[in-house]
Amino acid sequence: MNRYTKMYGWLYTSFGNKTFTIDDFRMTFPSSQATKVIHDLIKLDFIKRIKRGGYKVVQPTDFVKKIVKENLGKEDILKNSNKKYAFTDSTAVSIWTDGYYWTDFTRGFKPIHIAVLKKDIKYWNDFFVKNDAEYVFEGENKTLFGLTFILHPKTKITVENKDGNLVIPLKNIIEFCQKNIYLYRPALEYLDKKYSLNILDNYEQVTS
Numbered sequence: 001m002n003r004y005t006k007m008y009g010w011l012y013t014s015f016g017n018k019t020f021t022i023d024d025f026r027m028t029f030p031s032s033q034a035t036k037v038i039h040d041l042i043k044l045d046f047i048k049r050i051k052r053g054g055y056k057v058v059q060p061t062d063f064v065k066k067i068v069k070e071n072l073g074k075e076d077i078l079k080n081s082n083k084k085y086a087f088t089d090s091t092a093v094s095i096w097t098d099g100y101y102w103t104d105f106t107r108g109f110k111p112i113h114i115a116v117l118k119k120d121i122k123y124w125n126d127f128f129v130k131n132d133a134e135y136v137f138e139g140e141n142k143t144l145f146g147l148t149f150i151l152h153p154k155t156k157i158t159v160e161n162k163d164g165n166l167v168i169p170l171k172n173i174i175e176f177c178q179k180n181i182y183l184y185r186p187a188l189e190y191l192d193k194k195y196s197l198n199i200l201d202n203y204e205q206v207t208s
Helices: 003-015 022-028 034-043 060-080 089-096 118-130 170-179 181-194 200-207
Strands: 047-051 054-057 085-087 109-117 134-137 146-154 160-162 165-167
Touching: 003 022, 003 034, 003 054, 022 034, 034 047, 060 109, 060 146, 085 089, 089 109, 089 165, 089 170, 089 181, 109 118, 118 134, 118 146, 170 181, 181 200
Parallel strands: 085 165, 109 146, 134 146
Antiparallel strands: 047 054, 085 109, 160 165
């Protein structure tokens, strides 16, 4: 935890929801750089200026909501990338089913699965760090939370455009669902009906 985060705790303890001035700040927190510190705290969204010379501490609930909102706002950053990728696994299932079937998430974890080329791994590392986005490579041992990009490195990727989304082909998603039939049967039923594939009965006959 950095010093400004620690200071935020003491700011809230000291001022709560009351308006304070820079003189109040100096009397509470001895500082030879009060103006700079106030500026830094505003930039970090720990406090806000509500009038000339008047400040308030951002309330913990608002601060937490802002963290979550900023994390969820990273969902569209892939549009700024210049390397090949395709949505895959459960994310691709949701796209191909037009949002009808969405799984693989919890209240605290929203994964976005993308297939990327192995040769571009360094680029993707740098890309997500630069964009301050949560990411992990498939199989990597990390505690996952919030909106997190799950990267699946591949030697090659086939990409299709589904309603503006770059996604792996429908046939690959059908195979993915068939391998996980107990979890993705509703998705298979939707795809089977929408695209008149006539695959569900045939598949169950083969596997029975």
